[in-house]
Amino acid sequence: MIRRLVKSGLAGGMRWSGASLLKRTLRHRSGAPWIAGYHRVVEDFRRSSENSIAATLISRGMLERHLEWIGRRFDFVSLDDIGSRLERGQRPRRPLAAVTFDDGYSDVYEHAFPILRRRGIPAAVFVLTDLVGTSRVPLFDWLYLLLDRAWKVWPSPMQGLARIFADLGLEMVATDGTPDASPGPLRIMRILLETLPQSPLERLASALQAEVGVEECVQDERRPLTWEMLVEMQRAGITIGSHSRTHPLLTREDREKILEETAGSKRDLEARLGITVRHFAYPNGWFNAATVRAVEAAGYRCAYTSCRHRDPAHPLLTLSRTLLWENSGLGAFGGFSPAVMGCQADGTFDRVALCPLDHWN
Numbered sequence: 001m002i003r004r005l006v007k008s009g010l011a012g013g014m015r016w017s018g019a020s021l022l023k024r025t026l027r028h029r030s031g032a033p034w035i036a037g038y039h040r041v042v043e044d045f046r047r048s049s050e051n052s053i054a055a056t057l058i059s060r061g062m063l064e065r066h067l068e069w070i071g072r073r074f075d076f077v078s079l080d081d082i083g084s085r086l087e088r089g090q091r092p093r094r095p096l097a098a099v100t101f102d103d104g105y106s107d108v109y110e111h112a113f114p115i116l117r118r119r120g121i122p123a124a125v126f127v128l129t130d131l132v133g134t135s136r137v138p139l140f141d142w143l144y145l146l147l148d149r150a151w152k153v154w155p156s157p158m159q160g161l162a163r164i165f166a167d168l169g170l171e172m173v174a175t176d177g178t179p180d181a182s183p184g185p186l187r188i189m190r191i192l193l194e195t196l197p198q199s200p201l202e203r204l205a206s207a208l209q210a211e212v213g214v215e216e217c218v219q220d221e222r223r224p225l226t227w228e229m230l231v232e233m234q235r236a237g238i239t240i241g242s243h244s245r246t247h248p249l250l251t252r253e254d255r256e257k258i259l260e261e262t263a264g265s266k267r268d269l270e271a272r273l274g275i276t277v278r279h280f281a282y283p284n285g286w287f288n289a290a291t292v293r294a295v296e297a298a299g300y301r302c303a304y305t306s307c308r309h310r311d312p313a314h315p316l317l318t319l320s321r322t323l324l325w326e327n328s329g330l331g332a333f334g335g336f337s338p339a340v341m342g343c344q345a346d347g348t349f350d351r352v353a354l355c356p357l358d359h360w361n
């Protein structure tokens, strides 16, 4: 709530300065396209957020409001269009925007695709190629589900987690440097994800599953897209990009794993869909020199992050996006606020919450 008040205070202050949103958008972005990033699209945000990471959800109704707002101020373009315009250094007459969906959940097909098709919006989906057509949940989401369950049923969850860590011979990651007496499941998941490579995380998830379990219906809500859905979406003008094979944080992995996840996922998609895949979204938005090189060597034309850092030597391989969810466009009193959306679009909030990562090592 405090964050929302600060955000809407900022947005209100900027509106009172008298500059029109459109002018500000053009000035701040100097003609560079705005790329919005979503994840899951659900019917009922409140219900789904009871056992999901809220910041990965947007309801169908709110997505429609976002798209309506964006469409009034920007021309929607495809990611290929953005790539060509940036390569040619062409400045558009009206600001441009693109819309992307990460992680490849089938709710995007169910809830977002009909809206995109009706409005003729050339969006993109970034899929995890090992998960397409399976019932597997992406590891970070699976870990969150298990931790959320453990936090609900264990009397002292931190002790329970410490015991599992000891059983697995893993070192307990207690903090990321910020003192927090009682971190919740989301914070623990983030710390684990950002600290450990994928293989110990998988062992941890199996051990948690053996202890707390998660019912099939909960997994079912997170079912990945199928190859048939991807074919249908691609034929309707949706760009299919890679988000790796299994969503590891590439900066935490070795060379071989990075190669599999970047070049391997491109090959998987191209073989199954018979298309050329030009776009890659870094899992968690994390990149460094080695991952950018791997993405370039794999033959991707553009790659997408989720912060404002760009590699001047590889500007098309470090294109920034604004990640949006249900509450991103809400004002202080909980209603949709065009002023807050304006700040999302011109990057005001990105500058407030600066990315702490060192991408160059």
Ligand SMILES: [Zn+2]
Pocket (backbone or CB within 6 Å): 102, 103, 243, 247, 283, 284
């Ligand atoms: Zn992702």
Ligand SMILES: [Zn+2]
Pocket (backbone or CB within 6 Å): 307, 308, 309, 355, 356, 357, 359
């Ligand atoms: Zn950054």
